[in-house]
Amino acid sequence: MMGGALRANSPEAILAAALFMLAAFVSILIHELGHAITGLRLGGGRAAIALTPFGGLAFNQGCRFDRTQRFWMIAAGPGAGFAFFVLLVAVLCLLFDSSDVLGLVGGILFDIPFDFRSSELLSLLREKPFVYLVLNHLLWINFWWGIINLLPVLPLDGGQIADLFVRPQRRVFLLGVIAAGAMAVLGFLWLHSLYVAVLFGYLAWRNYQNMREVRWP
Numbered sequence: 001m002m003g004g005a006l007r008a009n010s011p012e013a014i015l016a017a018a019l020f021m022l023a024a025f026v027s028i029l030i031h032e033l034g035h036a037i038t039g040l041r042l043g044g045g046r047a048a049i050a051l052t053p054f055g056g057l058a059f060n061q062g063c064r065f066d067r068t069q070r071f072w073m074i075a076a077g078p079g080a081g082f083a084f085f086v087l088l089v090a091v092l093c094l095l096f097d098s099s100d101v102l103g104l105v106g107g108i109l110f111d112i113p114f115d116f117r118s119s120e121l122l123s124l125l126r127e128k129p130f131v132y133l134v135l136n137h138l139l140w141i142n143f144w145w146g147i148i149n150l151l152p153v154l155p156l157d158g159g160q161i162a163d164l165f166v167r168p169q170r171r172v173f174l175l176g177v178i179a180a181g182a183m184a185v186l187g188f189l190w191l192h193s194l195y196v197a198v199l200f201g202y203l204a205w206r207n208y209q210n211m212r213e214v215r216w217p
């Protein structure tokens with residue numbers, strides 16, 4: 001759905017949607033491995049990862065973390081994605097002209113127009129459009145999903161970090177309502193994405209429901 005499979009009406013478009021799924025699968029797995037491996041290193045029990053249609057979950061069995069340990073375990077998910085992003089860019093910089101690579105990354109992430117200085121990277125992307133597509137998705141997902149996931153909205157990682165430090169818990173849900181509501185409006189008006197609007201509208205509503213259920217102490 002997110003990779004354009006619903007509109008795919010040619011073999012190329014179906015392959016493109018499959019490549020999006022591959023890039024998303026790899027990216028979510030890296031994110032969850034960041035949580036799980038950090039949990040293990042902090043002395044957590046057997047780690048498990050569940051991949052779900054809208055993301056994933058990592059948990060350790062039979063252990064209790066203190067607040068600092070929980071913080072590092074939560075931060076390690078987005079951290080693993082950002083580290084993978086930096087690694088990808090670094091490898092590309094080793095293989096190709098680095099100003100071309102940075103121009104390409106700026107174009108993918110922020111729509112900044114640029115001209116290629118040398119032809120090596122450009123000709124690779126022209127000759128192998130599917131390499132470009134996978135690269136595009138891997139860079140985009142590991143950067144933007146990482147940023148969005150850090151918004152203070154439960155159950156996103158940013159919301160879980162807020163839940164460690166903000167008390168009473170009603171304030172965490174209030175923060176979630178505001179941030180998710182703002183993201184839904186921004187997604188609809190600025191990004192023109194119905195998907196972002198619906199997802200964050202739903203999260204805002206869930207946080208509002210939770211806010212009403214918990215009582216002020």
Ligand SMILES: [Zn+2]
Nearest residue numbers: 031077078157
């Ligand atoms: Zn996470």
